[in-house]
Amino acid sequence: MAQAILALDQGTTSSRAIVFGAGGEILAVAQKEFRQHFPQPGWVEHDADEIWQTQLFTARQALRRAQLTAADIAAIGITNQRETTIMWDRQTGQPIHRAIVWQDRRTADVCRRLAAGRHAAEFRNRTGLKIDAYFSGTKIAWLLQNVPGARELAKAGRLAFGTVDSWLLWKLTGGAVHATDVTNASRTMVCNIHDCTWDAELLKTLRIPASVLPQIRSSSEIYGETVAELLGGSIPVAGIAGDQQAALFGQLCLKPGMVKNTYGTGCFMLMNTGTRPKASTRELLSTVAWRIGNRTEYALEGSVFVAGAVVQWLRDGLGIIRRSADVEALAQTVPDNGGVVLVPAFSGLGAPHWDSWARGLIAGLTRGSTSGHIARAALESIALQVADVLDAMKADSGIRVTSLRVDGGASVNNTLMQLQADISGVPVVRPKVFETTAIGAAFLAGLAVGVWKTTADFSGSWQADRTFEPQMKKADVERIRAGWAKALERAKGWAE
Numbered sequence: 001m002a003q004a005i006l007a008l009d010q011g012t013t014s015s016r017a018i019v020f021g022a023g024g025e026i027l028a029v030a031q032k033e034f035r036q037h038f039p040q041p042g043w044v045e046h047d048a049d050e051i052w053q054t055q056l057f058t059a060r061q062a063l064r065r066a067q068l069t070a071a072d073i074a075a076i077g078i079t080n081q082r083e084t085t086i087m088w089d090r091q092t093g094q095p096i097h098r099a100i101v102w103q104d105r106r107t108a109d110v111c112r113r114l115a116a117g118r119h120a121a122e123f124r125n126r127t128g129l130k131i132d133a134y135f136s137g138t139k140i141a142w143l144l145q146n147v148p149g150a151r152e153l154a155k156a157g158r159l160a161f162g163t164v165d166s167w168l169l170w171k172l173t174g175g176a177v178h179a180t181d182v183t184n185a186s187r188t189m190v191c192n193i194h195d196c197t198w199d200a201e202l203l204k205t206l207r208i209p210a211s212v213l214p215q216i217r218s219s220s221e222i223y224g225e226t227v228a229e230l231l232g233g234s235i236p237v238a239g240i241a242g243d244q245q246a247a248l249f250g251q252l253c254l255k256p257g258m259v260k261n262t263y264g265t266g267c268f269m270l271m272n273t274g275t276r277p278k279a280s281t282r283e284l285l286s287t288v289a290w291r292i293g294n295r296t297e298y299a300l301e302g303s304v305f306v307a308g309a310v311v312q313w314l315r316d317g318l319g320i321i322r323r324s325a326d327v328e329a330l331a332q333t334v335p336d337n338g339g340v341v342l343v344p345a346f347s348g349l350g351a352p353h354w355d356s357w358a359r360g361l362i363a364g365l366t367r368g369s370t371s372g373h374i375a376r377a378a379l380e381s382i383a384l385q386v387a388d389v390l391d392a393m394k395a396d397s398g399i400r401v402t403s404l405r406v407d408g409g410a411s412v413n414n415t416l417m418q419l420q421a422d423i424s425g426v427p428v429v430r431p432k433v434f435e436t437t438a439i440g441a442a443f444l445a446g447l448a449v450g451v452w453k454t455t456a457d458f459s460g461s462w463q464a465d466r467t468f469e470p471q472m473k474k475a476d477v478e479r480i481r482a483g484w485a486k487a488l489e490r491a492k493g494w495a496e
Contacts, residue, residue: 002074005446006062006235007438010055010080010164011243012101017058018438019066019073022451024461026435028066030058037098042105045098048086051164052171059231070233076172076226077239077445079246079437080164082187085139087150087212088167090158093175097147099164100139107138114138119205126192126199128277128286130354136163137189141206154209161212163188165240169223172237177224180214181240182296186288191216193277193288196296219245219290220444239445243437244268245289247407248299250440251431252462254455257399259390260436263410265312266350267304267386271393271401272297282392283352292447300396302351302389306360307382308410310344314378320371328415331379333372337480339364341487342377345494350385352392353488357496363487382410383419384484390424403427403467407436414468422472423480432465 003022008015015034019027032054037045059076063069083102088095100106114120115131123131133139140161144150153159162170163184169177185191185198190208192199198213217223219241225234241249244262248270251260256274261267270289277286277298289299311324321327345358362374394401404426410416411430421428433439439461446452 002072003451004066004068004072005075005077005442005451006059006073007077007079007442007445008055008059008168009243009438009441010051010078010168012081012103015051015054015058016438017055017062018435018442019062019068020439020442024433024439024458026433027068028062030061030065032058040106042108044101044103046084046101048088048095048099048167051099052168055168056230063231070231070235073235074451075236075238075445075449077441078165078168078237079241079243079441080168080184082163082184082242082244083134083136084164085136085143085161086164086167087140087143087159087161089153090160090175096150096153096159097143100143102134104139105133107133107142110138110141123189123202126194126202127189128186128193128279129189130283130285131189135187135189137202137206137208140208140212144208154212157211159212160214162214165242166214169237169240172226172230173224174227178214179217179223181217181219182288182291183219183242183245184240185216187242193286193298196288196291218292220292220448222448236449238448239441239443241290241441241444244270244301245287245299246438246440246444247436248272248440249290249443250436250438251405251407252455252459253405257397257401258405259393259401260405260407261386263307263382263406263408265307265309267307267382269302269386269389269393270299271397271399273300273397273399274298278397280392280396282396283354284389284392284396290444292444300393302392304385304389305348305350306344306346307385309346310342310378310381311410313344313346314375318374320374327375327379328413330372330375331415334370334376336476337377337380338369338373339366339483340369340373340377341483342374342381343487343491344378344381345491349492351389353388353492355492357493358491359494361487361491361494363490364483379413379416379419380423380480382416383423384481386420387424387481390426401426403429405429405431407431407434417468418471421468421470423477425470425477427470428468430465432463433461
């Protein structure tokens, strides 16, 4: 029986494919970047055909590198950049416009009007989301409104909408399957997360016809088979989850109160909240974590806009380091921040502050301040933003957090991880396998085809690389957090 799993990890800047063995070990990896398009300020687009071609290329390359054929692959799992919106003609299979990426802000004014109107509470209560251009709903509406002939295609039943997972599934199955999973559906702003169905009232508000929408299915089931000529044989596609939910699953945060944080350009923190969605009173998002069988689990989510990006700014903007990895050594040249606080609100503040008008600042400078103090303050700013989100999650959920599982590029920085443990007051646990997003998709797919019978069968594949225990004196933590709170207030509303 085939035991290997092929995970397709379709991200914002590149498409990746990873082959995992039945023990969760990595057998091969392939990656290919694709172009970013910026047609106007604040607009971000991708070529949907290029996404498909790069993903197919990496899948074939990963199989070659693993020296495996389609017959050796038990299933394919898909994980993807969320919210990015694609619409295509069902008859021709051609996209009607470039994909509108999650980062795109073209519908910000529409969202502002919606948020100020009578529907604001409906969207929040039914979807668990803020009304924001980040999500797919207003992107779909924009395409229907602005692409010539789009509404006519929709009326004729020829127009299909999908997030990236749906598009890949459609292409892999030769157009036989138009579906998405509950995690990606929950990011569209038109899915009722209480029953995981498309919400007729919200669709009416945004003037989106239900005919364009994919079928919503669970995160772990056989959706269809790949067209044989694509990969040299038919393979079941059996797992789908948006990237952050896949990482939560891949980190084996399977019980309520378990939390993971991914450190990338920004940070994404998710907490498993169990089988009922938790409404947030602290500006977090409620989202679907996954559905396996008939059991739907939920999560709270908080996003930090600038994390690793502040280190890139030290490198490219200030020029005080040559490589991003150099920040750790520079920060270690000083015993503390010397009173310096850096708020990296370069594009506003995310959760739990949500201030689009905030801007970055460095406060507390004296003649004795050095580049080391600024580097230390930059690392502290990442840990402090994450701690703010974690505090909001603990308050919203009422659940005691016993540890924070971490992944992503910046989690290799031991100084940052120790600061995170100190400032958050919880142990920070870094796993040996960093590919948490891809392995989450692989686990979901493997469960559906019997490579693993239950989650217990692969739980042994998750192993801690290192645990960082809180060490800093309470008084020092309070001083750092007080300085942060003071600087935050000065950063807020700066550009308003």
